[in-house]
Amino acid sequence: MQVLESLLDNFKTELNSIQKIADLLNLKSKYIGKQGPLADVMKNIKDATPEEKRTLGSKANELKNTIEALVSAKMLELETEEINQSLLKNKVDFSLTDTVLDKGLQAAGLHPVTIIQQEIEDIFISMGFEVLDGPHIEDEFHNFEALNIPATHPARDMQDTFWFADKKHLLRTHTSTIQVRGMKERKPPFRFVGPGKVFRCERTDASHEMVFHQLEGMMVGENVSVGNLIYFMKTLLTEIFKKEVEVRLRPGFFPFVEPGFELDIKCLICGGKGCSVCKHVGWVELLPCGMVHPNVLKAGGIDPEKNNGFAFGLGLDRLVMMRYGIDDIRHLHSGDLRFNSQFKTF
Numbered sequence: 001m002q003v004l005e006s007l008l009d010n011f012k013t014e015l016n017s018i019q020k021i022a023d024l025l026n027l028k029s030k031y032i033g034k035q036g037p038l039a040d041v042m043k044n045i046k047d048a049t050p051e052e053k054r055t056l057g058s059k060a061n062e063l064k065n066t067i068e069a070l071v072s073a074k075m076l077e078l079e080t081e082e083i084n085q086s087l088l089k090n091k092v093d094f095s096l097t098d099t100v101l102d103k104g105l106q107a108a109g110l111h112p113v114t115i116i117q118q119e120i121e122d123i124f125i126s127m128g129f130e131v132l133d134g135p136h137i138e139d140e141f142h143n144f145e146a147l148n149i150p151a152t153h154p155a156r157d158m159q160d161t162f163w164f165a166d167k168k169h170l171l172r173t174h175t176s177t178i179q180v181r182g183m184k185e186r187k188p189p190f191r192f193v194g195p196g197k198v199f200r201c202e203r204t205d206a207s208h209e210m211v212f213h214q215l216e217g218m219m220v221g222e223n224v225s226v227g228n229l230i231y232f233m234k235t236l237l238t239e240i241f242k243k244e245v246e247v248r249l250r251p252g253f254f255p256f257v258e259p260g261f262e263l264d265i266k267c268l269i270c271g272g273k274g275c276s277v278c279k280h281v282g283w284v285e286l287l288p289c290g291m292v293h294p295n296v297l298k299a300g301g302i303d304p305e306k307n308n309g310f311a312f313g314l315g316l317d318r319l320v321m322m323r324y325g326i327d328d329i330r331h332l333h334s335g336d337l338r339f340n341s342q343f344k345t346f
């Protein structure tokens, strides 16, 4: 009993000076392991009276439980300490930006086309449009047939196409392909936009690239009108240019719309008086659009007797060039960091 009485005090004194998990485990086995004083007491218990056996037995048990609880608490303390120490040692300094910039490296930024695209997406989202995506590699059906451009149609020549060797697949020449997929996947009424890269097999110059960007838009419902089309386009352009713009429609031909239009805006540079930007006509051609052709609705699984709609195809590169005063479209894909880093950085 005397051994047991002093055991706990001795244990506590030793426990206080423990600083390592390994030492703690050793201490634990020293006191309550098979060779420890507790085990000794239990071995010798057979010589005691039944009365003593009972008190010794329960005292020993109680001691064992207390020591185990103290060991667990200490273990938790040491483990937490260990984690904290390793966190301190492996500290990551997130405030490196200035150092990186001092060394002449550049912070990441957004490409101007991405900036415009995200802005326009936000404007359309605020007007209740969905934003859809579509594949770059397409088949004839989505790029031409479903858009009312059959194989023999001369309009196929309007867009010089990159064909794959199988003569069935191509790199999409316009984002109008997204119309077809969008229509098939939903029931009217709906409205969506679909931005992305498009590809044409063309000679490049200051205003032509083989890869450029469009944003397709479509709204289908029961009584969609040219008035709706003008309203949405005007709101969009006013938001983009941050000032009230005047628009006008001229007839334009695209097989997937009837009637089709070219939407012009009054020149923002000269206010319509005539300058070099608007080639002295006072208006800038910006946005082809029209009322969706019944054949296109049918190809998208929509009954043209019940529904109609408008569609438009906005050229994003042109907008970027107008917004930032860029005079050559080839800068956009140059990958030149001196060009790219002039726009918004994070």
Ligand code: DAH
Pocket: 173, 174, 175, 176, 216, 217, 254, 256, 257, 288, 289, 290, 311, 312, 313, 314
């Ligand atoms: N897909 C046409 C192009 O790339 C642009 C276009 C014209 C889209 C009229 C339309 C539209 O949705 O209605 O040249």
